[in-house]
Amino acid sequence: MTEKIYEGKAKILYTTDDPDVLLTHFKDDATAFNAQKRGTILEKGKMNCQITSALFQWLESKGIPTHLIKQSAPDQMLVRRVTIIPIEVVVRNIAAGSLCRQTGLPEGQKLPFPLVEYYFKNDDLGDPLLTRNRLLVMELATPEQLEKLQTLALSINQNLQDFFSRCQITLVDFKLEFGINNQGEILLADEISPDTCRLWDQNQNDPQSRVMDKDRFRRDLGNVETAYQEVQQRVLDELASQ
Ligand code: UDP
Numbered sequence: 311m312t313e314k315i316y317e318g319k320a321k322i323l324y325t326t327d328d329p330d331v332l333l334t335h336f337k338d339d340a341t342a343f344n345a346q347k348r349g350t351i352l353e354k355g356k357m358n359c360q361i362t363s364a365l366f367q368w369l370e371s372k373g374i375p376t377h378l379i380k381q382s383a384p385d386q387m388l389v390r391r392v393t394i395i396p397i398e399v400v401v402r403n404i405a406a407g408s409l410c411r412q413t414g415l416p417e418g419q420k421l422p423f424p425l426v427e428y429y430f431k432n433d434d435l436g437d438p439l440l441t442r443n444r445l446l447v448m449e450l451a452t453p454e455q456l457e458k459l460q461t462l463a464l465s466i467n468q469n470l471q472d473f474f475s476r477c478q479i480t481l482v483d484f485k486l487e488f489g490i491n492n493q494g495e496i497l498l499a500d501e502i503s504p505d506t507c508r509l510w511d512q513n514q515n516d517p518q519s520r521v522m523d524k525d526r527f528r529r530d531l532g533n534v535e536t537a538y539q540e541v542q543q544r545v546l547d548e549l550a551s552q
Contacts, residue, residue, distance in 0.1 A: 319345060320358070320505060326388070330492075331379060334387045336362075340505070342528040344436055351527060355385035357538045358503035361545055363387055365470070365502045368549060372469045374462065376498040377489055392489025392499055397450050398429040398437060399459055401467045402483040406508050407525075409483075412439075418517070426463050431487070458496050459488060466498065474509065477544035479522065482508035504538050511540075 312333065316323040319341045324333040336355035341348050363381035370376055379388040402425040405415040409425070428440045430450070445451060451459065463486055474481045484507035487500035500506075504523040514520035521529075522537045 321501070330391050332389050332391050333382065334359075334389055336385045336387070336501075340524070340527050340534075342524065344433060347528070349527060351538065352535050354505070354535075354538060357542045358501060358505055359385045359387055361503045361542050362501040364545055364549055365473075366498065368473065369466060369469060369498065372465075374466055374469070374498055375495060377491075389499070390491060390497065392491050392497055394431075394487055394489045394499060395451055395455070395459075395496075396431040397440070397445065397459070397488075398431050399463045399486045399488065400427040400429060400483060401425070401463050401486070402427070403467070403471065404480065404482040404508075404510075406482050408439075424464060424467050426460050428459075455490075455496060462486075462488070462496065462498065470502070473545075473548065475512075477541075477548050478512040479541070479544060480510040480512055482510055484508070504541050509541060 312324045312326060314322060314324055320337055320339060322335040322337065324335065326333050336359040338350045338352060338354045339348070340351045340354060359381060363378060366376040366378040370378070377389040377392050379390060382388045402409055403421060405419040405421060406417050409415060410417050428442070428445050429437045430440050430448070431437060442456060445456065446453060466486065467481070470484070471481045484502065486498060486502070488496050489499035491497055507523055508525060509522040510520040511522050518531055521531060522541050526532065526534045526537050
């Protein structure tokens with residue numbers, strides 16, 4: 311018996327026969343600007359599911375615990391049930407997006423160190439940026455959990471930067487979500503895909519042509535599907551060559 315327990319903007323979560331296992335279905339729907347812009351990216355569900363499964367499996371091999379069990383269909387992933395921590399952990403290597411809008415830093419400026427930021431996962435409040443103390447006051451995580459989130463986020467960043475660089479792709483920034491399993495362990499959850507990362511093609515200099523991620527959709531740059539396909543191809547080729 312499967313039952314839909316949650317439908318988000320890009321994924322649907324179902325129960326399975328095993329109470330500890332959930333099924334994630336990746337949708338082709340795309341939203342941006344807190345769902346004010348909506349559309350469809352053809353085959354996105356399959357591409358993001360494939361990219362997420364491949365990267366999670368690879369991160370596991372580097373010692374990062376994830377909720378992935380296995381990819382069970384082109385657009386479906388079996389995952390361990392976790393309670394999602396309502397924080398979006400963003401890691402930035404290069405200034406882009408809201409960091410530029412809020413600080414005036416020019417897009418493309420390399421940051422002196424990877425910047426780890428925390429946003430409150432709350433659509434009604436527009437996912438506001440949190441300080442570490444606000445997060446603790448709100449009891450979204452304990453101080454120990456916060457330390458662990460930061461360590462995991464930085465380690466994932468280091469690993470992914472190396473990985474994407476071998477794909478001729480610059481990892482500009484990305485968003486992570488974490489969950490807690492019934493043993494109290496923190497596991498990487500959700501997805502890592504062109505929907506949740508900024509990825510720039512190192513073979514392109516032009517600021518628009520280099521974009522290989524959801525900014526193509528957000529900014530109406532065209533060729534969204536082709537860009538996602540190219541990311542998928544390079545990720546799979548890199549894994550095959552290892
Ligand atoms: N991001 C995401 N989901 C969100 C907000 C941000 O996946 O709800 C990702 C986004 O794709 C980018 C990074 O987090 O790779 C940083 O996003 P930013 O804060 O710059 O927000 P934006 O400019 O996209 O509004």
